[in-house]
Amino acid sequence: MLSLTRKTEYALIAVCHLAHVGQKVVSAREIAEQHGMPLPLLMNVLKKLNRTGHVRSIRGARGGYVLAVSPEEFTLDALIEAVEGPVHLVRCTNADINGRKCTLANPCPIRKSVRKVHELLRELLNRITVADFAYVEPEAAQSSAKAVAQ
Amino acid sequence: MLSLTRKTEYALIAVCHLAHVGQKVVSAREIAEQHGMPLPLLMNVLKKLNRTGHVRSIRGARGGYVLAVSPEEFTLDALIEAVEGPVHLVRCTNADINGRKCTLANPCPIRKSVRKVHELLRELLNRITVADFAYVEPEAAQSSAKAVAQ
DNA sequence: TGAATATAGCATCGGACCGGTACGATTTCA
């Protein structure tokens, strides 16, 4: 199950949309319609991003959302954590999180190595920012691809 | 859900165990007991690894399993694919896999970038091999950690 | 002041998939 959830997809698209329009206020409905996403789902995601402070919400008529952090500083790791909760490669990387201890015989032979891989994954996710997911499609995606590849 | 399944954990531990004992035949029961894993689960995993040719099974009394590939050439990516199926960061990276097409409005603004991230993840998983998960715990894990960090 | 718009919060439901179990068949060795 090494995959992103659909929530993260929606969040990524929405945040890219917000990054693209700058400081203009955009309603969830507008974003949903433009990308063919289910509105309630998108709203759930935006609520979470609002709670974590990554987007700012403006209520009422003519309300909507504005990106509250700079795209360059908004890492994929932060986005995933905001939407899905913290990333755990395996359950026992942080046994104290869910209380359930690793039941494997101690010492678990792969614990250290798994932890190392976990860190590598986190590093990768922290190198990638929302700015890399530039809201461009046709050919201009090369500059963003370069940043991601770095 | 950026995490490995428990199957992958079991597979990793078992393969490390096999790598550690060299060409000696080890039964699934022996591996399970030594690491406190549920035997049937481990057998399910070993069956899959046998079907993909990564371990060789010897039936009958005194039977068991032997690693069929060199630990240095057995990548984490291959192991995950053998146990869980192919890795998909998002559903639409290979829309033809499960038939279900991406329902988002085209052109999906993040498709290209997501695909790039997907490749980076695959690269990471391909750099890590079973040999990096050396079957050592106390302090000697540094040589393997070095290889992983590379 | 009232209606319309839009987000906030919570609760619920269905389905997919992982984790775990069970049973019988097959093969090998003593």
Place this chain on the structure above:
DNA sequence: TGAAATCGTACCGGTCCGATGCTATATTCA
């Protein structure tokens, strides 16, 4: 021939994602 061990398949339960609905709150505008 019987014991040991793998092979194959089918099944069940729990968890969590995906999705929906309703109510409350805040803002704008006529």
